[in-house]
Amino acid sequence: MRAAVTRGIGQAFEIADVTLSPPEGREVLVEVRASGLCHSDITVAQKGMGVPMPIVLGHEIAGVVKAVGPLVTRIKIGDHVVAAALQPCGQCPACLRGNLNACSNPGALDRDASASECRLHDDCGCLGQLQGLGGFAEQALIHENQLVSIDKAMPFPQASIIGCAVVTGCGAVFNAAKVAPGQSVVVFGCGGVGLNAIQAAKLAGATRIIGVDIQQAKLDLATKFGATDVIDSSAANPVDAVRAATGGAGVDHAFVMIGVPAVAESAMAVLGFGGTAYLIGGMSPGAELKLLPSPMDSALLPLQQGVRGLWLGSSNFYHDIPLYVDLYMRGMLNLDDLVSQTIKLEDINEAYETLEHGGVARSVITFPAAD
Ligand SMILES: [Zn+2]
Ligand SMILES: [Zn+2]
Known part of the structure; x- marks a missing residue:
């Protein structure tokens, strides 16, 4: 073969x-x-x-x-x-x-x-x-x-991406962040995994969902998948723009799909009270992250913020893969686009x-x- x-x-x-x-x-x-x-x-x-x-x-x-x-x-x-x-x-x-x-x-x-x-x-x-x-x-x-x-009615291309992009993006929202109705979310990187995080956040009832990317085509998709705001980070400072979009408060959950330390640092800088940044995109060996500018001076301690690594959406895939197939078959998860x-x-x-x-x-x- x-x-x-x-x-x-x-x-x-x-x-x-x-x-x-x-x-x-x-x-x-x-x-x-x-x-x-x-x-x-x-x-x-x-x-x-x-x-x-x-x-x-x-x-x-x-x-x-x-x-x-x-x-x-x-x-x-x-x-x-x-x-x-x-x-x-x-x-x-x-x-x-x-x-x-x-x-x-x-x-x-x-x-x-x-x-x-x-x-x-x-x-x-x-x-x-x-x-x-x-x-x-x-x-x-x-x-x-x-x-x-x-389910044998599930088309193969849509089924295949459940194995990584969907379990990683949706799982981050459902299993790890446990996004609740009314919360705010930012997703850095609106590719296959990021778009799943966006649509999962919408399903979970997040009312402010911000997509950040440098490609207009991906930002258009982010809007289609449920983003309420999109930010072109090649044109605007994403930290300022996310702060502005949340009235200065910052977000409850920041998902980092891009394995670049500067992006992770932007995610930490847009967290609101009790917010968490989830690091999902793989970083190169030896990459270093700065807690801005130090754990004590930054908001992490007084504002009780967190930074957490995730792997495959913290999934129990025996449970989650059939769930995502079911959500697709019911028209609740957009895998076609x-x-x-x-x-x-x-x-x-x-x-x-x-x-x-x-x-x-x-x-x-x-x-x-x-x-
Ligand atoms: Zn993968
Ligand atoms: Zn084992």
């Missing part, structure tokens, strides 16, 4: 013939039907982020189950599935509490070293799968703990260029049904 392989840091995706091992144990063979282009994959491809290469990236996957290993119990052949970019062992205390992000043994889902062959290889040897997935490919071999079966374009696997390099510069929310690779 074909896959887009990342051979080394800074190299373009290479379309190559690769081979998948048959499923063993609790592994599931998924025919990938849609695979979203998340910004995190291109960050890994360009900067490495400590990830071993060569590797098949891609962690927003929807597809159809073609085969299952002998020990699989939760997933059946023919199921439509969405994959999650977490590897919960399912047995440690954190997993049993539903805190899948905190699993103490995520490596339990990988093939152990004694396995006869690696899951994925090509002529040059074994290929890694980011987070145990490897979605930039026609097929993927994934542990059943990382899969959720969904998040899928800006569908592309072919071989167009992946060009599509990532567009993601960086072209104001699209999400490009999704689609694959025709094999049979």
Whole structure:
């Protein structure tokens, strides 16, 4: 089968013939039907982020189950599935509490070293799968703990982006911030994840929702998804503009989708009393954040403000993925306008260029049904 392989840091995706091992144990063979282009994959491809290469990236996957290993119990052949970019062992205390992000043994889902062959290889040897997935490919071999079966009426491109963009953006609002009716929210970065935070804030009843971006196309989308105010931070100082939009009070929740310290510092500077800044976009290794100008001089102490890191929207994806499918099917979650374009696997390099510069929310690779 074909896959887009990342051979080394800074190299373009290479379309190559690769081979998948048959499923063993609790592994599931998924025919990938849609695979979203998340910004995190291109960050890994360009900067490495400590990830071993060569590797098949891609962690927003929807597809159809073609085969299952002998020990699989939760997933059946023919199921439509969405994959999650977490590897919960399912047995440690954190997993049993539903805190899948905190699993103490995520490596339990990988093939152990004694396995006869690696899951994925090509002529040059074994290929890694980011987070145990490897979605930039026609097929993927994934542990059943990382899969959720969904309603077969759900279209694959919209389903695929639930795996990362939706659980991350909506989960930040619902699970971590627990945004309440009447509260105020600012979202820095109105791409795929940010637009989900905006529509989740609207669903939660936030009455002031401010979108900040440097691309007009994304600000237009932010308005469409429920932003009450939008700020072009290439033209206006976002701290002054958010303060002005909230009558000087500042916001209850600031979501930072851009992994840039200066943006996180702007988020901290627009918090109101008891407000929290949530850091969501991945920062480069070694990035430093300043608490402005020091914890005591800034408002963090007297105004009881907080800064919190989040990962995949603090999601228990077994619960959240079916919830977001249901909200979409009921017309309450707009995923159609998040899928800006569908592309072919071989167009992946060009599509990532567009993601960086072209104001699209999400490009999704689609694959025709094999049979
Ligand atoms: Zn665990
Ligand atoms: Zn992602």
